[in-house]
Amino acid sequence: MPRFLLETERLMLQRLSRRDATTVDDAIRASLPDLNQWLPWARMDYTSSDTQAFIRESMLAWREDRAWDYSIRSKEDRSRHIGNVSFWTVSKLGKILEIGYWVRSDETGRGVCTEAVERILQEAFDALGYHKAVLRIAVGNDASDRVAEKLGFTREGILREELLIRGNWVDHSHWSLLDREYRALRRSGATR
């Protein structure tokens, strides 16, 4: 089981709880046009009861050891939710995890996502013994592709019509990083 609280140089990643509802909701509302472009759940008619349902489901998933969502907070201002990073197992046999993320619009372009995902990779590979991490990124989501590139992921190929986003079936790139690649990149300091 991953730790409830993970730290990086600038960030705290903490397990979501009920008291996060207001600040999570605020971050989603402030970012909806950007989130709506790529994430099927971020409909333009998204409401605070969707956030409450998301947090309830997230807490249940933690309890049932199914998926692990973290609130990304800045160490400088812990009261503000600046994004989400989540992971879950896609293959127990293959020891494969998938990672998902978003960052609130007024905090993008500062390396927050890359730093948060890097910490999840460390937890997954070093503490939890996963073998492979994967990302599924909509074709055209250049910022997210760039995060994958900076972290040393390899684009394996295209998954056809993987997700229905705003009424269109969208192809996704399938990216992956192996534990040995992660370790080699860390040794060389070349993940970013």
Ligand SMILES: CC(C)(COP(=O)(O)OP(=O)(O)OC[C@H]1O[C@@H](n2cnc3c(N)ncnc32)[C@H](O)[C@@H]1OP(=O)(O)O)[C@@H](O)C(=O)NCCC(=O)NCCS
């Ligand atoms: C994708 C996302 C999480 C990135 O968060 P972030 O904190 O800005 O990410 P980082 O700052 O770590 O890295 C972003 C990189 O993309 C680059 N970038 C941003 N917009 C870009 C664009 N339109 N085209 C190409 N590169 C772009 C940034 O310059 C940066 O690269 P750099 O460090 O080489 O300059 C954020 O934009 C977001 O939440 N988008 C909406 C939801 C989403 O797409 N989630 C991911 C679904 S797979």
